[in-house]
Amino acid sequence: MTEIGKVKERSEVPGSMKWDLSKLYGSTEEWGSDLDLLEAQVPDIGRFKGRLSTSKTVIAECLRSQDDLSRALGKLYTWAHLKHDEDLNDTLYQSLHDKAVNLMTRIGTETSYMVPELLSMPKEDLESLLKDPTLEFARVPLRSIIRQKDHYLSKEEERLLAMAAESLEASSKTYRMLNDADLRFPSVVDDKGAEVEISHGRFISLLMSRDRRVRREAFERFYSVYVSHRNTFAAVLEGELKQRSFVSSARNYPSALHASLDEDEVGPEIYNGLIAAVRGSLDVFHRYVGIRKRSLGLDELHMYDVYVPLVEELDRTFEWDEACELVISGLQPLGSDYIELVKEGLSSNWIDVLENRGKRSGAYSSGCYDSPPYILMNYQENIKELFTLAHEMGHSIHSLLSHRSQPHITADYRIFVAEVASTLNESLLMERLLNEWGTRKEQAFLVNHYLDSFKGTVFRQTMFAEFERDISAMVERNIPLTPALLTDHYLKLNRDHFGPDMVMDPEIGLEWARIPHFYYDFYVYKYATSFSVASAISSRLLSGDKEQLGRYLSMLSAGGSKPPLELLRDAGVDLSTPAPISEALRVFSDLVDRFNGLS
Ligand SMILES: [Zn+2]
Missing domain, CATH: 1.10.1370.20 (Oligoendopeptidase f, C-terminal domain)
Structure with a gap:
């Protein structure tokens, strides 16, 4: 095997090609103390429960604390998920990521009373919230909550729907299990003479074959499985x-x-x-x-x-610097201010460019309100x-x-x-x-x-x-x-x-x-x-x-x-x-x- 074929270890990737997450947290300890701070707040989240309809000040206080919490949680989660994606095999960041997800779920459960409690208020009262100056900052989320009012049912009906929620997921779950896990597809002989078992992942590449026999056989055999399961x-x-x-x-x-x-x-x-x-x-x-x-x-x-x-x-192949230049030149019609921001991103380590062993595949843009808008790539030339x-x-x-x-x-x-x-x-x-x-x-x-x-x-x-x-x-x-x-x-x-x-x-x-x-x-x-x-x-x-x-x-x-x-x-x-x-x-x-x- 040649050197080019080898996937790099993360430690072998030069720093200039990695994202700089220190803008979020300088160390695991720093992250850990934020986690502790947020965990300590969990028991306190329910303090507005049952009181929302009492005054606009309570609603304002509740929405403001909810916003602060979600901002802090965004920061905590973003760092853990980006660190985790650097190397999915790293058990430390795997566990920090799990802790962040777990905390988000707990906070989600603790705050789940808010929307139903607001929606149980009379419509006129809800609409008056939109005109209230103390709630001006929360006009957008309030508006989208209030829009649901006509579709919000009585307490008893909502309880029934909530009880049924999990069983209503059964069809889509069954579909995924059947389609992704249980189905087995026949094989075809590909254009190199090798026998290949068809799978979801391989199906489209087989249909891209220059050999028409391969395409036809892959197509017919793949769909034969759906024909035989059509009733299900x-x-x-x-x-x-x-x-x-x-x-x-x-x-x-x-x-x-x-x-x-x-x-x-x-x-x-x-x-x-x-x-x-x-x-x-x-x-x-x-x-x-x-x-x-x-x-x-x-x-x-x-x-x-x-x-x-x-x-x-x-x-044609493109080294990273050339790719950056081409993208910058392509985006010129977006004006000089936009281009400056792109250059800022390219020169200040927003992007984790290269593939390394264990890194999350594909590409995405991710970040939070308090971080640069990071990009994960697995750049190929x-x-x-x-x-x-x-x-x-x-x-x-x-x-x-x-x-x-x-x-x-x-x-x-x-x-x-x-x-x-x-x-x-x-x-x-x-x-x-x-x-x-x-x-x-x-x-x-x-x-x-x-x-x-x-x-x-x-x-x-x-x-x-x-x-x-x-x-x-x-x-x-x-x-x-x-x-x-x-x-x-x-x-x-x-x-x-x-x-x-x-x-x-x-x-x-x-x-x-x-x-x-x-x-x-x-x-x-x-x-x-x-x-x-x-x-x-x-x-x-x-x-x-x-x-x-x-x-x-x-x-x-x-x-x-x-x-x-x-x-x-x-x-x-x-x-x-x-x-x-x-x-x-x-x-x-x-x-x-x-x-x-x-x-
Ligand atoms: Zn997209």
Whole structure:
């Protein structure tokens, strides 16, 4: 084995490539004394219990102490989880991490009386809290608590729902056990002649094989397992949708969809608008499918030909410094203030760059109100990692701007806006590379990479969103979800999406059983809206729209101080109309033309 193949020990990684967590705690002892301080406060947390409705001062005191506690807890937990992720085998940090989680759970239990106690107050009293100057600092969390009032039931009913909560988790738990633990898949002989047992992790790589026989056999054998378990999968999915429908109707929501979207203060018209806008642009997607068929030189395009790469991987490598420079140059349209913050991050050890033995895999941006917005990476010198750096940097600068402008109580932002900040950076970097890299091969690679992101994020997630909406409505109309009904409907949506150039293999009708997303409670549409919003903002910034930059940066600074749709509207993107989605789909259409010219 060559030296390059060896994973480094953490001690072998140079300090300049590691994050500096001393900004949080200088030592384990320092962390330990904070832990003791917080633990000592636990018995005291219940001191407002039963007294919240007595006066606004008590409510203010309670919310303020809750905010202080959560800020301190955030600091304690962040350090322990980052230290733990440096080396998951290190038992010291494993135990400190467990202690922090344990304390969070205990504090969560101790403070769980607050929301129900507030919600049991009469509506007029609750609304008057929003106008009270002593509660001004807590207006945002109070507003979101009060919004639940119409869906909060009597004490007895709430008690019953709480008692049922664990058993209502049974379907999603059964699904995970069945799909992830119990299912066994057959083997295929791969393109190197080796017999490979198919697994969830290997399935997509087998479908990326250049050898069509491997793709076809992997596809057919993998789905044969779902075919033979189709009744169980249908029953489990129906059970999940029925529990959602039960809880949402018990809480007086018109449907499970309404209940889920309401958490982000989003109405079904946004969800349905996304589906309608994407459906309205399916002809462009069909054109892309046609190009795929032609590029692969196939007489018939099958569902097992969807993942095989159209373009060869670039053999360019990027040392870390070069990656940083490219990301900085890609993010120039975000203005000099933004770039200064990126440089600050790159030069002051926010990022844990390299892989080491035992380190948490993947990449994330994480931190708390009292820390820099740290980034964990496992940097490899390839192009994919340039985009990972741009993406995570987007989250980190969002956090930094929000932390610098907002008090702790409104600093946290929601997924709905978070993925805009990260995806925008990816699309700006993409545009910069497309302008700079001249060879046909590089251009084709980049355009194809961009098309794949669109395909996976906007088209696929919106199709999932449509399927989830439809089957949930069927359950609410008391239509039994038989395997045949689920499969037929899934095939129909696939047929609509992929268009006339795709041969619709019957196995794909069982894909609904493989995809865990249908257990995520109407969550995945947010990927599609964020991607679309980011793409719309990116094309405006690049076309020199002067106002756009200022509006976007104020959205980042606004953190969680407003509901997500309002934040996006302030940034110039109004999701209550289909315009932003259509704007993004035009970018996709241009890319398809561009790719057509290159391939
Ligand atoms: Zn992200």
